[in-house]
Amino acid sequence: MTTRLPLRVEPSPGEWWRGYLLRVAAYYGVHPFNLLGRLHGIDAVERRHLRWSGIAMPDDVARAVAAIVNLSPVEIQGMHLSVFAGSALNFAVRGFEDFDPALAFNVDRLPLGGAGPLVKATRDRFCPMCVHATPGYRAASWRLQVHLVCTRHRLLLKGGEDTAVNAVIDDAVVDSQCEVLQRLTPSEENAAFFEHLHAQLASSNGQWRQNLEQNVLVAPEQVLDTFRLSVERVLTPGYPDYQGLAGWPSGIAARRLRSPDPAVGADVPSDCLPHLLPMHLFSPGLSDLLHRATIRHARAISAVGASMCATGRTLHAAAEGLPSRRRATTSALFLENLIQLEKEGRAEQFWSLCAAAAIELLRKGTNYRRRELVCNDEDLYLVATAAEPSAYVRTVRTWLVDQWACTYTSSNVRPSVLDGSIEHFDGLSGPGMREALERFLQELTA
Numbered sequence: 347m348t349t350r351l352p353l354r355v356e357p358s359p360g361e362w363w364r365g366y367l368l369r370v371a372a373y374y375g376v377h378p379f380n381l382l383g384r385l386h387g388i389d390a391v392e393r394r395h396l397r398w399s400g401i402a403m404p405d406d407v408a409r410a411v412a413a414i415v416n417l418s419p420v421e422i423q424g425m426h427l428s429v430f431a432g433s434a435l436n437f438a439v440r441g442f443e444d445f446d447p448a449l450a451f452n453v454d455r456l457p458l459g460g461a462g463p464l465v466k467a468t469r470d471r472f473c474p475m476c477v478h479a480t481p482g483y484r485a486a487s488w489r490l491q492v493h494l495v496c497t498r499h500r501l502l503l504k505g506g507e508d509t510a511v512n513a514v515i516d517d518a519v520v521d522s523q524c525e526v527l528q529r530l531t532p533s534e535e536n537a538a539f540f541e542h543l544h545a546q547l548a549s550s551n552g553q554w555r556q557n558l559e560q561n562v563l564v565a566p567e568q569v570l571d572t573f574r575l576s577v578e579r580v581l582t583p584g585y586p587d588y589q590g591l592a593g594w595p596s597g598i599a600a601r602r603l604r605s606p607d608p609a610v611g612a613d614v615p616s617d618c619l620p621h622l623l624p625m626h627l628f629s630p631g632l633s634d635l636l637h638r639a640t641i642r643h644a645r646a647i648s649a650v651g652a653s654m655c656a657t658g659r660t661l662h663a664a665a666e667g668l669p670s671r672r673r674a675t676t677s678a679l680f681l682e683n684l685i686q687l688e689k690e691g692r693a694e695q696f697w698s699l700c701a702a703a704a705i706e707l708l709r710k711g712t713n714y715r716r717r718e719l720v721c722n723d724e725d726l727y728l729v730a731t732a733a734e735p736s737a738y739v740r741t742v743r744t745w746l747v748d749q750w751a752c753t754y755t756s757s758n759v760r761p762s763v764l765d766g767s768i769e770h771f772d773g774l775s776g777p778g779m780r781e782a783l784e785r786f787l788q789e790l791t792a
């Protein structure tokens with residue numbers, strides 16, 4: 347039978363559960379194992395039970411423990427590393443119940459790899475000044491590999507009594523660390539931030555990913571500089587060359603690349619985003635910038651750029667809107683062309699044109715998915731030719747797909763796309779046919 351402790355020991359802000367347990371044990375003058383045994387009803391407490399504490403706790407266990415230590419279950423959960431699930435950590439592979447101290451498996455290693463980049467050392471890292479103020483205090487975030495510096499005291503977190511490393515902590519490093527700590531609240535945006543940050547750190551030096559907190563004690567200036575640069579790179583979206591993404595495989599880089607500005611609209615209907623950017627939005631600006639690519643590739647790159655600006659999604663996610671066989675090539679071409687533009691100092695111009703195109707696509711709200719479905723219909727073809735009787739038959743069919751539905755043409759209508767005459771044809775006959783088709787579709791819907 348477990349009984350309530352007589353008094354409530356007040357948790358400190360940001361305190362970690364394992365540190366709190368040790369403080370409570372010290373307060374009552376009992377061995378921590380004794381306290382753990384009482385909290386979880388374990389007969390023979392071992393070190394592993396303590397090691398398992400503070401990571402995640404199932405809700406029913408938290409309720410039982412809360413009653414004993416005079417805290418609310420929410421206060422207890424708030425001291426566990428699971429509060430960083432959905433930002434710096436991801437427990438998707440591991441369930442919280444895997445870290446229930448009462449069920450601690452008889453294995454030497456904690457299965458922490460499944461939760462994200464946590465400090466693996468058994469010894470705590472701490473800020474000496476913070477601990478001086480509250481003896482025994484441990485912050486939960488000190489267990490994150492990406493918490494390297496106490497921003498309040500401008501000190502490197504120490505690994506133990508014997509490691510007396512002093513490093514100059516400049517403003518830039520403090521700013522980077524503050525940015526990281528401010529993003530610990532779980533959200534989709536913050537999870538993406540940490541995912542990218544971890545990838546940046548891994549790419550800077552594969553080993554630091556494994557042991558960032560150990561390396562910072564060996565070569566602090568170097569590690570802190572890499573840390574600062576990695577944070578900066580994550581916070582400078584849209585510039586793959588600066589972000590170091592140029593050296594990454596394009597499939598991986600595409601999952602990190604976003605447009606520099608926040609999304610144009612919330613909950614953008616994907617129907618209004620075409621596969622190929624319509625000509626009136628594509629030329630002259632984007633067609634000039636992307637002159638190295640074929641017109642069709644350049645229009646696809648521009649359409650993906652506009653989609654990224656509209657939705658705030660990554661290049662990879664925006665390319666998912668394309669037919670499946672076009673995705674990988676378009677992503678790779680997008681990166682290649684944008685990196686080239688960035689080297690020429692014209693990436694900003696590219697993004698501002700894509701953003702303008704995105705605003706226009708959302709304003710117009712044309713349903714391109716519907717146009718794709720109907721562009722090969724005989725009725726539509728007849729309406730278009732009636733509006734433009736002198737036009738060559740195959741050119742009209744190509745125009746309907748390439749210029750009106752703004753999607754990829756099948757092989758039997760491609761020649762005029764390849765030689766570029768479809769754009770010329772659009773300039774001459776496009777306006778009349780568009781008007782006729784719009785009227786026709788309105789009548790159909792009415």
Ligand SMILES: [Zn+2]
Nearest residue numbers: 473476496499
């Ligand atoms: Zn401190």
